Amino acid sequence: MWAHILTVGLLFTVFLMAGSKRIGALIRVFRFQSLLLAFLTALFAWRSGERELWAITVMILVIKVWLIPVHLEKITAEMRSGENMGLVLNPPMSVIIVTVFGWLIFGFSDSVIGGMSGDARLNFSISFLAIFTGFFLMVFRLKALAQIIGLLVMENGVFMLVSSISGGMPFIVEIAVFFDLFVLVVVAGIFVYRIKGLFTHIDVSRLTRLKG
């Protein structure tokens, strides 16, 4: 039952993200989503008794619930761009689009992997919906910070996918992926500072000097 509650919670966070108007809200939802993922991993760890899954739970808590959101909040505060994230599509429209895609993904999931149980199919669909929503945020939110969060949401979706369909990748790979993700956020964060310093804004739709 707990697994179901957490999965529904994850689905809920996906819609919250599509409906977020401000970057601050998006970061909070990302933190909440990561926390749910940590609980879900802990649940798998408790059921299977695998020590490695406990280690991964701790890593999610440290990197995705604590370090990355704190880092992003710090950048947001310094950029003073928390109010607006350059919405191309307004929140209600975004939620409708994500809902339609959720329905389509659920419909197609059976043709990708045949013979899944109801639970597996639901997890699979929610994972892909999170990946899609991350991509959606990257395309339809114009501030550089929103793009970083979009990428993180995509990665959260991939993490859900791997733990729901194959019970996690080999431990060493998981650790390396976490490390990579953290470095990516740091590197992208540095570039956000540089964009702000040079262009005095962080609106990526206005980065149009290179063409052809």
Added chain:
Amino acid sequence: MPIYLILLINACCAVFPWLTRRHQAMGTVNIAGHLAAFILALVQIAVFGAPGRLDDFFCADALSLFFIFTIATVNLAAALYSKGYVAGEAGEGLMSDGKARLYYSLFNVFTLSMFLVTLVENLGLMWVCVEMTTLASAFLVGFHTTKKAIEAAWKYVIICSVGIVLALIGVILFYYALNAGAGGKTLNWDEMLLRAANLDQRLIKIAFIFILVGYGTKAGLAPMHTWLPDAHSQALTPISALLSCVLLKTSAYAILRFMVITNRAVGFPYAANLALLLGMLSLGLSAAFILVQKDIKRLLAYHSVEHIGIIFVGIGIGGPVGAFGALYHVFNHAVTKALMFFAAGSVAKKYGTHDMRNIRGVLTAMPFTGVFLLFGVFALGGLPPFSIFMSELTILSGAFAQGRYLVSGLFMFFLAVIFGALVHHFSGVLFEKQPKEMAPEREPLATKAAFILLGGFMLTLGLGIPAFLAELLRAAVSVLTGV
């Protein structure tokens, strides 16, 4: 053992800049390190051959050894060119000793990550290493914090990271297919290959599309190539060469690894046809952009899209001849394009512009670089006796032998258009009158050595393949085709 040493040498070269303040010393040690790595790769190939599986993490079969040799060659040339380049930048006050330190250190982290891609056996760790190459090179693209460089670096990081997330989905689906269908919990390439015949075909087909689009973004395949012209044109010249000549190839290498498993699981033509489609698209799209290009480094960047297209056409045609041509082209394009980027970088610096309409009379203004640029243009366009001609001919003969006349016709048409555009662009650049106030250029010794090394490969490989390389290529082809 020697192959491990390559990683160690790169790691040492990444640390050394932090022990000295003088950029000349950093440059010299960098050259020495990459020369040692190059010799090691050569010795490994010529004397010991492919060692196969080394331990739980590393494996160096003929395919990886071939890519290691390509990377080591371009690295050596880039290290040679870097010395004069950094000295020039330092002389103009554009690069302090601190920045030179950062440059040399990142250069080696970047080259180390590329070697790792080709050496790790676990396909999940390979993914991590491919992402590492992006992160290590991002600062080298945006090194001079100008508006254009930062814009290019941002696009590079974001687009390639999205691509790489898609590739990760592909890796996971492969892992799941193996887990569910063949009862294996592994991402080790050879174990996956052993069990490939039992995998769910439908799932593998979808997973391969994710791999092709994901790694294809990083490899510069059209239509996911949009980051490439920006990053290649804004990066520092030696880094442009590394990006174009070897970074794209490491992603192509990752695709090839998955392609072998896919071929084993679902049969031959599926993955090959997808590769052929994207290869042809890259070739056609780059031809259009090359025709209208004005910026000399962007022109070369679109040529990278073209040549990665040619490589995928070769892979897509399939069979030993196509695969041989494609791998041969990987090396030939690497040496030729590195030479072109170095020449273009020197020319752009001398004339103070990237706009080819304002660059005139390079042969008189810079005789040494000019001559190599002239040969490079012919080589890149695919004229004999240069090596690119040989690999393109091999691919084409593979296509004809299989009766792929439409593919062959389109291939030749695009190459002809691109050759015409190349001659059109460079005839003015090379032959017209130079500006009056221009003083003759004296290239540093290390820069000349880089040109001679690359030019030597370009010419000798056009005349014939040395026995050790031919043998390595054949062994790599047999890894690819399983024959």
